[in-house]
Amino acid sequence: MNIRSNQFMNFGKMVKRLVVIGVFLFSVGTVAAQSQSSSSNPYVRLGNKAIMDGDFKAAVNALEKVKNPDTLVTYMLGYSQIRCAEYNKAINSFTKLLDQSPNNFSAYYWRGKARNTLAVQGDNKLNETERSKMLQGSIDDFSQAIQLNPDDLSYYQSRGMAYRDLGILQGTNSTAVYDKEQAAETYQKSIDDLQHVLNANAKREDLAKEIKKVKIYKGNLK
Template sequence: MNIRSNQFMNFGKVKHWVLLGVFVFSVNAASAQSQSSSSNPYVRLGNKAIMDGDFKAAVNALEKVKSPDTLVTYMLGYSHIRCANYNKAITSFTKLLSQSPNNFSAYYWRGKARNTLAVQSDNKLSEAERGKMLQGSIDDFSNAIRLNPDDLSYYQSRGMAYRDLGILQGTNSTAVYDKSSAEEAYQKSIDDLQHVLNSNSKREDLAKEIKKVKIYKTNLSK
């Protein structure tokens, strides 16, 4: 059974202004150095490209910034995400977290990049490497929750990552098959998704996903 997830592949279907709202909020909190970047022409070009939705142009501009501050590093990581350059996004957000370890948005986006990379069928990762990538994603979402526990999207993303880990560990044809670990991952997925559903009972998509995960967990015993 191949691990597949559409949770991040649907990223581009979300209205762009909503994403930019998240982005702008994170940038405003990211760095006191941001004002020093405003005079850099490549930063201005990168920022304009992001606002225009041209993320390839943003990457091209921002990669030319010498000694980027945390704002620029965030913008670059975000642009890599939108260009589906997940390995480069992970590198950028890892660098950002070394500079700003309490940046919950950086943890969130790195977690997204790791989760997406782990479930891609053509990523050339071994099953063990996929497992480590998924656990890293879960750890990132957990750190985002620790720093900003009121954001339900973090719980939802972690729940989906737990689901993907459960699928990997619960597939008996894989080298990482571990029934008990898969059961635990599925239960944690259910708990996280239920936490979000409890706050909004109209989320039929989550209710359906919880049912699916429960079926996955039940099938482990068959």
């Protein structure tokens, strides 16, 4: 079954279209056929069913047992790991997927989301320098997704939020990565990305409010 590239943004829509038995095709920049071996693997079938049932923990347990997973299985595993808040594992899964399929913009997007979430979690064990690098990696992932699929506005929005998070870190003078000038530039990039999305949909009041907040953050830099 062919899935258009813009459907990957909403994984909930995609999983409803997964074929339990047969060859499933999904986008890696261009639609590519996946290995038929996955369709006959009992762990893939269990994982697929668990995803459609919304039981992502069961999906992870099943999909982690698949030996030599193809790109589809790796994608399903990575997304399920994100839904289980296993962000480091998700980053590893999407990195493996990108090793197999380097033009998969959706994999870049989800790895970027995992990195961004991990970087801003209050209970993570990352120091400030590591958080800064993680956020920059997230921004790089979103930028790569944009380069490969520039029409998806959600990528710009996610990158804008990651820029905001990095700007907050850089603009806090008590952190090891404090840099006022760099923070100002990062905040402006956040504003530019969010404004790009808002320009395409003027009804997005949430974005308008977020842009105002980022402008305040930038104006309050000391």
